[in-house]
Ligand SMILES: Nc1ncnc2c1ncn2[C@@H]1O[C@H](COP(=O)(O)OP(=O)(O)OP(=O)(O)O)[C@@H](O)[C@H]1O
């Protein structure tokens with residue numbers, strides 16, 4: 001691990017949300033390094049700041065103070081436009097809500113992203129990787145939840161991003177489809193060396209990761225290294 | 238390849254086609270009415286000007302008590318005066334069967350030796366007068382038709398205290414009386430006010446105006462100063478009981494004509510403004526709903542790296558499609574109708590009649606479209622509401 005380059009490095013990363021008079025400190029100075037090609041699982045109670053952290057390192061939101069370095073580049077120094085291009089070129093997001101465009105077919109949903117990416121794979125190939133090649137011309141409403149989430153992953157994957165950021169990707173799925181989705185993520189991580197960060201409330205999923213980062217109260221409370229990684233079908237859901 | 242985002246746009250336009258068509262219709266109606274009305278106003282102006290030119294509508298008018306014919310010469314010598322014509326004009330009372338209220342009229346002389354130099358008449362039916370013809374008149378069309386007279390009918394006229402029977406031998410239109418309005422009246426009333434033209438010689442004899450006149454019409458040179466001429470005319474005619482000379486702007490029929498054109502013009506502006514505001518409002522409703530239901534998709538588009546400007550443009554395109562199609566339909570509808578009108582109008586001089594017809598036609602047209610699109614809109618909205626409430630209850 002140590003010989004691999006650093007993907008993300010955060011330094012005293014803080015985020016304060018202000019709504020009127022009240023201030024919420026969502027992140028209280030996070031210091032962490034994430035290596036390229038790592039598969040990270042983030043655990044932590046609700047409200048501990050996991051999503052906030054992911055949105056900031058993914059360039060969707062800006063920190064109140066502190067730095068996020070991506071391959072040495074400080075995201076805080078990027079303009080709004082550069083940040084957009086950072087998301088476009090480097091980051092693939094997968095959310096709990098699949099956020100597919102209902103009026104576009106599965107293939108078109110993937111194309112929506114590959115069209116603007118600098119170095120995409122063929123959308124069909126991405127769907128293939130998710131076992132969805134026979135569903136390319138279906139509309140999202142014709143798919144099951146697990147299939148829709150796999151489309152969302154295919155969409156994130158198809159641009160060949162450097163990092164995949166997944167916020168509760170299996171949150172809305174039953175265990176069987178959850179396993180399929182997790183397998184897909186592990187495949188991508190193994191095959192393409194894509195750095196994967198997966199937020200989950202399911203502690204069992206942590207056994208798939210290289211490392212597990214525990215969040216509590218806006219900071220990292222514990223980092224575990226899995227000596228033995230399990231396969232999705234081995235875990236107790 | 239049109240791109241996935243444009244594909245999304247096309248599918249969504251198709252999904253909203255009902256509302257799209259409604260908005261496009263309202264907008265097209267607005268633009269069509271705009272184009273149409275301005276076409277109409279332009280054509281009417283052109284018609285009016287052509288009519289005035291061909292029929293030598295005078296520039297200056299003046300009435301007086303009585304002046305010998307020789308005075309006309311002196312007025313003619315004022316610099317800037319190009320054509321001058323003297324007339325005898327006499328107010329009369331009309332006696333018409335089956336009419337309880339008295340009607341009045343005006344008898345205007347026509348030269349016996351030549352065609353009128355100014356304010357020429359257009360013969361609609363019958364014939365013009367023979368030189369020196371007695372007891373015969375040509376009559377203004379609006380009065381003639383208001384009473385349902387026939388050519389050759391006689392009309393009883395009390396003129397200078399004597400009752401006379403005059404035969405109506407022709408029906409005419411005059412640029413001077415596009416609207417015939419009785420002195421002191423506010424509105425044209427073609428039943429109670431009639432205009433007649435009679436041989437000058439006969440009229441002079443009937444009203445003791447031999448060798449004299451009591452009305453002058455003047456045409457001026459193109460660049461003449463009308464105000465100066467009016468003043469000179471006034472000073473020459475003052476000893477003969479001259480009233481103040483006035484130009485076209487104070488000539489009552491022309492004043493009405495200009496006023497009608499102005500009204501038509503502002504109508505032509507009002508209706509489109511209403512239509513276009515309504516369509517703007519509807520576009521706003523649709524777009525607001527579209528954007529608020531797609532809030533999460535917009536978030537996704539941002540997350541995957543679409544720029545704000547690309548996303549805004551995507552939603553703007555829907556508006557552009559509506560306005561583009563609406564404009565094309567509106568322009569072609571309005572253009573077509575305007576063209577048809579232009580062809581109609583040329584050479585037809587019953588200017589007031591066309592105007593009324595057109596007015597009704599264009600208003601009917603707006604009304605119809607407004608109504609149709611309103612009903613359509615209600616239908617579409619109602620069905621959408623039903624859909625959303627039913628799908629809402631399904632979900633819960
Ligand atoms: N936009 C916002 N405005 C104000 N407060 C916010 C906002 N987003 C998050 N917060 C607050 O920041 C804190 C961290 O939120 P965050 O969403 O990062 O938690 P989380 O760990 O992802 O929780 P969960 O597991 O429930 O998703 C919470 O207290 C939350 O209320």
Ligand SMILES: [Mg+2]
Nearest residue numbers: 050051052167
């Ligand atoms: Mg969260």
